[in-house]
Amino acid sequence: MYLGALAIAGLIVPIGVISTLVAALYSLPAGPLPPEERPGSRITRIYAGDGTEIATLHGFERFIPVRRDEIPAALKDAVIAIEDERFASHRGIDGRSVLRALWTNLVHGRVLQGGSTITQQYVKQAYMGDRDRTLRTKVREAVLAVRVERKLSKDEILHRYLSTVYFGAGAYGVGAAAEGYFRKPVRDLTLSEAAVLAGVIRAPTTLNPRSNPTGAEWRRRVVLRRMHEQHRISAVEYETALARPIAVGTEADVGNGSVTRVHPAQEEPGPYPYFVDYVRRYLVARHGEETVLKRGLRVETSLNRDLQRLAEAAVAEGLSGTEAPLEMSLVSIDPRTGLVRALVGGRDFDRSQVNLALGRCTGVESHGRAQAPCISGGGTGRQPGSAFKVFPLVQALQEGMSLDRVYPAPARYRFPRCNGEGCTVRNSSRRSYGRLTLSDALANSVNTVFAQLIDDVGVRQTAQLARRMGITSIDPDGRLPNGEPYGPSLALGAAEVSPLDMASAYGVLAKGGIRVPASPVTKVTAADGEVLEDNTSRRGRRVVGAAVAAEATEALQEVIEDGTGQAAAVDVAGAAGKTGTAENHSDAWFVGFTRRLSTAVWMGYSDSRRPLLDIRGEDRVYGGTIPAQTWAAFMGPALETATPPER
Numbered sequence: 001m002y003l004g005a006l007a008i009a010g011l012i013v014p015i016g017v018i019s020t021l022v023a024a025l026y027s028l029p030a031g032p033l034p035p036e037e038r039p040g041s042r043i044t045r046i047y048a049g050d051g052t053e054i055a056t057l058h059g060f061e062r063f064i065p066v067r068r069d070e071i072p073a074a075l076k077d078a079v080i081a082i083e084d085e086r087f088a089s090h091r092g093i094d095g096r097s098v099l100r101a102l103w104t105n106l107v108h109g110r111v112l113q114g115g116s117t118i119t120q121q122y123v124k125q126a127y128m129g130d131r132d133r134t135l136r137t138k139v140r141e142a143v144l145a146v147r148v149e150r151k152l153s154k155d156e157i158l159h160r161y162l163s164t165v166y167f168g169a170g171a172y173g174v175g176a177a178a179e180g181y182f183r184k185p186v187r188d189l190t191l192s193e194a195a196v197l198a199g200v201i202r203a204p205t206t207l208n209p210r211s212n213p214t215g216a217e218w219r220r221r222v223v224l225r226r227m228h229e230q231h232r233i234s235a236v237e238y239e240t241a242l243a244r245p246i247a248v249g250t251e252a253d254v255g256n257g258s259v260t261r262v263h264p265a266q267e268e269p270g271p272y273p274y275f276v277d278y279v280r281r282y283l284v285a286r287h288g289e290e291t292v293l294k295r296g297l298r299v300e301t302s303l304n305r306d307l308q309r310l311a312e313a314a315v316a317e318g319l320s321g322t323e324a325p326l327e328m329s330l331v332s333i334d335p336r337t338g339l340v341r342a343l344v345g346g347r348d349f350d351r352s353q354v355n356l357a358l359g360r361c362t363g364v365e366s367h368g369r370a371q372a373p374c375i376s377g378g379g380t381g382r383q384p385g386s387a388f389k390v391f392p393l394v395q396a397l398q399e400g401m402s403l404d405r406v407y408p409a410p411a412r413y414r415f416p417r418c419n420g421e422g423c424t425v426r427n428s429s430r431r432s433y434g435r436l437t438l439s440d441a442l443a444n445s446v447n448t449v450f451a452q453l454i455d456d457v458g459v460r461q462t463a464q465l466a467r468r469m470g471i472t473s474i475d476p477d478g479r480l481p482n483g484e485p486y487g488p489s490l491a492l493g494a495a496e497v498s499p500l501d502m503a504s505a506y507g508v509l510a511k512g513g514i515r516v517p518a519s520p521v522t523k524v525t526a527a528d529g530e531v532l533e534d535n536t537s538r539r540g541r542r543v544v545g546a547a548v549a550a551e552a553t554e555a556l557q558e559v560i561e562d563g564t565g566q567a568a569a570v571d572v573a574g575a576a577g578k579t580g581t582a583e584n585h586s587d588a589w590f591v592g593f594t595r596r597l598s599t600a601v602w603m604g605y606s607d608s609r610r611p612l613l614d615i616r617g618e619d620r621v622y623g624g625t626i627p628a629q630t631w632a633a634f635m636g637p638a639l640e641t642a643t644p645p646e647r
Contacts, residue, residue: 044297046279048272048305049341049522055270057280057292064175068159070187071174076158077232078191078198082223084118085230088154092119092145119145122161167197168204169265170293181209183263191233192241192260195223205289209246209262217246220260264353274345275303277355277377278500279520285373287524287532296527301520302339302535307332310638311342318603318630319347321616325607328627329356330634331499332599335507337538338516341597342638343500345378346606354378356606359498361472374472381473381496382604385623386445386564387580387589388493390506390552391466392454393442397548398465399457401438403555409433409441413448415488416455422489425451428581428622439555443563445579447492454491462490468543470504470515471497493580499600502591507598509553509576513544560592567628568592570636577631579623585611590627592635599635601627 044057080087086094094117116124123144128137148157167177177197178186189197199219200207209216221242228238247259270276279301283292291297311330318328324347332342345355359381361374396405411432413425425447427433433446441449454462460478463486467474473496478486486495504518516538524533544552556576559565564579568590577592586609591600603626604612612621621627 044283044292044295044299046276046299046301048301048303050305051300052305054272054301054303055276055279057283064173064179066163066173066175066186068155070185071159071162072187072189072194074191074233075162075174075186075189075194075197078194078223078227079162079201080118080158081226081230081232082198083121083201085226087118087158090117090119092147092149093117093142117145118161119148119157121165122157123148125164125166126160165201166204166290167200168208168289169210170289180265181262190241190244190260191237192220192224192244195220195227195241196246196260196262199223205284208289210248210265211284213246213248213262216262220246272303272308272343273349273353274355274357275301275308275340275343275520277345277349277353278340278343278358278375281355281358281375281377282373282520283524285375291526291532297532298523298525298527299521300523300525302334302337302341302522303343303520304341306641307342307638308344310634310641311344314630314634315344315347317633318601318626324348324351325605326603326612326615327356327606328601328603328630329499330599330601330630331357331503332597332634332638333503333507333518334596335510335516335593335598336596337535338504338507338518338540339522339535339538340500340518340520342634343520352606354606356382356602357499359473359496359501362475375500378498381498381501382587382602383493383495383582384497384502384589384591385493385580385582385587386447386450387502387578387591387623388466388495388497389442389445389450389491390509390556390578391469391471392450392457392462392491393438393555394469394509394544394548394552395457395462395465396438396453397551398545401457403439403551404437406435406437407441407449407452409436409446409449411448413451415451418488422487425489425492439558442555442578443558445559445564450491451488454488459486459488459490463495465543466495466505468515469508470517471495471501473497473501493582499602502589502602503598503600506577506591506593506600508544509549509556510593510595510598511540511549512546513542513549514540515543516540556592564622564624565590565592565628567624568632568635570632570639572635572639575635577628579628581622582609584609585613585620585622588612588621588625588627589623590631592631594635594639597635597638599631599638601631601634603627603630 045053046055048054120141123141127144128141163173166172169180171177171180174186174197178184178189182193196209196216199216206212207216207219224238224241227233244258244260246262248262279299311332315328315330319326327346329346330344333340343357345357346352355378358375358377361376409432411427411430415423427447436446436449463474463478464476467476480486500518508515519535521533522535525531553576556578559578560568560575565577568577572594575592575594577590580589587604589602603621615621616626618625
């Protein structure tokens, strides 16, 4: 009877059916409640490629008991306002909320709202555990919600709910959440902090204020507005709290302004902190935070500790004699498998946890049957300068152009159909080269030739190719974050990228045009033995023709042999790569590869786009100076000692 009624309610439901169902549930005889399932998590352990344990992941605090009188009224009101406005008046199931949610979902053709009350949510977390959300479990949840309402007071239900609900980052209950996010006991939470926590409940991973402060801030404002509309706070309280936006960081980072300060997570960094940070972000994006923190994963990573030591030594040498905020990042990937072998995200993790090896990712990538996770971190990325020229070159080769195609190479070139600033391109040498082949223009990094080339092959087509090759910050529709279309300056590195993506994209050429998405993980196994991910045999997908990849590689070899990248020369046959320097010298790159390793090196200031001037004897740092030297300092011994010799 109840199953049939609920099945009808899942479609288009008359009010009478809902009312009959609710009345039937209320008429059930009272019965005992099952024992509660106390929340908790298991430790996830991370291992290097040789089996050495390098880190553990767990919540900051898994559970901190709190008394009923310790939970401030502001937090209770915030949660009720956003999660269950009629909590005080319903008896476990709110028929009105169910109907409203059904109507909203039907109108929009997808699930936008749920009709669960706080009591039902408490029942789910206390008695239902991780059971599949079937029709049978929904009926059982409703029955238990009615029983709970008969046995416990509203205040007790709310206290138990707030004591155990998941707030993300491994924090179960308001006690752990208050300590984890705000470094204070729950009784000291402000109205704005209470609104942050109330907003997190609906989506604790995607609305986590550390990983998504923009989304969490939007939700905080929604909570405060609901509280004001429901007369739970005054206009003055509303305006005062609204004026305290979320700011993530320590007191020194944020200052003493009127903000809602969310503190960074406190975890032991371990020996390879930037790599572990990347692994954590990858796991959460691929498997979800609850899986990472609750299922006790064994994570076998692709980290080669010998290569990692070489990478750290090369970066330290590249930064020797300098001080923060001057930074450098290095990422090295095996292009045959896409597995990340070494990653350095900055000079000192203790000083800055911003992982400069990562950047901004737009959307989720489709890769065969699987979805490659979208990994963001380290800000929006940095401008690659001429290191981006490889993409219009590959696009041109795919369209049938030859490396011997000749273009005019004036000192200056003005984009046609362009008005305003940024329409004129100059060569970094400020001189004219007469006429050059594409191969020679790449070797000498001649901007005016590539400005013409992208006009011929298409800006949007080049952006789409870069995305297919692995630049996840590039919008596949060819648009900037503000919605404007990419301009021809894309060819010269106007879009922001990450070292991880650049190493991955260049690796496509090393593998003959086949892309295997970057991953730091070889295998993920849950505590119960279920294998969640296995990358030990990765095949990849062709995104560039084999002949085109070979031609592009040949051109990039000339960059090292006779062009701007001669400082990257290593005693290995077939090394190929490209220098890159942002227009105002704020970013300098060298990205290159052999068949066994694809490595990107970036150098710049982490706090601004100021020019790289007077550094280690260089009046102006170009990609062909310190970054190219650092690349060679890593790749030479890496290819010699950590991988079989090239043939």
